[in-house]
Amino acid sequence: MADSSEFKTSVLNLIDLSSPDIGATVSLLKQACLDSGFFYVINHGIDRKFMDEVFSQSERFFSLPLEEKMKSLRNEKHRGYTPLFDQINSDLSDPGNQTNGDYKESYFIGPEISEDDEPGANRPLRGPNRWPSSGTWQKAVARLIALALDLTADFFDKLELMGTVRLLHYGDEISQPDKGMFGTGAHSDFGFITILAADVFGLQICKDKDAKTQVALIVNLGDMLERWSNSTFRSTLHRVLDTGRERYSIACFVVPHYDCIVEC
Numbered sequence: 001m002a003d004s005s006e007f008k009t010s011v012l013n014l015i016d017l018s019s020p021d022i023g024a025t026v027s028l029l030k031q032a033c034l035d036s037g038f039f040y041v042i043n044h045g046i047d048r049k050f051m052d053e054v055f056s057q058s059e060r061f062f063s064l065p066l067e068e069k070m071k072s073l074r075n076e077k078h079r080g081y082t083p084l085f086d087q088i089n090s091d092l093s094d095p096g097n098q099t100n101g102d103y104k105e106s107y108f109i110g111p112e113i114s115e116d117d118e119p120g121a122n123r124p125l126r127g128p129n130r131w132p133s134s135g136t137w138q139k140a141v142a143r144l145i146a147l148a149l150d151l152t153a154d155f156f157d158k159l160e161l162m163g164t165v166r167l168l169h170y171g172d173e174i175s176q177p178d179k180g181m182f183g184t185g186a187h188s189d190f191g192f193i194t195i196l197a198a199d200v201f202g203l204q205i206c207k208d209k210d211a212k213t214q215v216a217l218i219v220n221l222g223d224m225l226e227r228w229s230n231s232t233f234r235s236t237l238h239r240v241l242d243t244g245r246e247r248y249s250i251a252c253f254v255v256p257h258y259d260c261i262v263e264c
């Protein structure tokens with residue numbers, strides 16, 4: 001992949017979930033899905049104060065001593081803490097270009113399912129965690145995506161879309177792409193869509209470079225949706241370059257329920 005200086009900044013399409021003009025919104029979203037697979041969403045209904053609080057709790061957690069954080073190491077249900085350079089060897093985001101693992105630590109949170117919930121808690125990736133997350137506006141985005149694919153608006157409604165939240169913390173290093181050192185190596189996301197909020201610039205998408213904002217959320221399509229749309233919609237490579245400033249971001253990976261059959 002090229003050095004960061006070769007990238008140009010470009011504007012992503014802005015999807016306003018409160019717009020009464022559904023036709024215009026769907027066509028803007030479709031253009032983004034065909035082009036870069038990335039777009040902003042505004043008027044998503046997530047309170048700014050709540051978002052600030054999540055960033056501040058994230059900062060509190062990551063500033064704990066390492067031994068404290070290691071007490072909640074990621075478990076087999078994919079919940080909990082992952083330290084610096086957690087993704088190594090075959091698990092690297094971008095094995096062809098990366099020398100170390102990602103220069104970031106993170107904390108995974110899934111939907112809250114109690115241990116007593118049978119058979120719910122026995123399913124892969126389901127179980128209890130300390131900070132439950134829930135959301136319905138991702139359904140509104142899924143409805144626009146269905147319309148953009150010329151399907152009925154409720155096509156994805158039955159999928160029990162589930163979000164896994166990942167709090168991310170990047171230190172004050174500066175990435176060195178020529179030495180294979182990145183905050184997050186280049187990758188595409190595996191699922192349906194990913195929703196992203198970040199406090200500091202640093203995310204790059206392979207087509208263009210991206211800007212940050214806490215008011216608009218960034219949505220990007222995952223590999224599953226690329227496949228589901230017979231490769232007409234794009235799941236785009238992206239990476240994070242450390243700029244020398246500490247950075248916090250929150251990613252929510254949205255996927256359908258585990259037994260969902262993807263038919264194209």
Ligand SMILES: O=C(O)CCC(=O)C(=O)O
Pocket residue numbers: 166168184189196198203238239240249250251
């Ligand atoms: O931290 C970011 O801004 C992006 C992280 C990311 O792409 C991911 O976790 O899949």
Ligand SMILES: [Fe+2]
Pocket residue numbers: 187188189194238
């Ligand atoms: Fe990603």
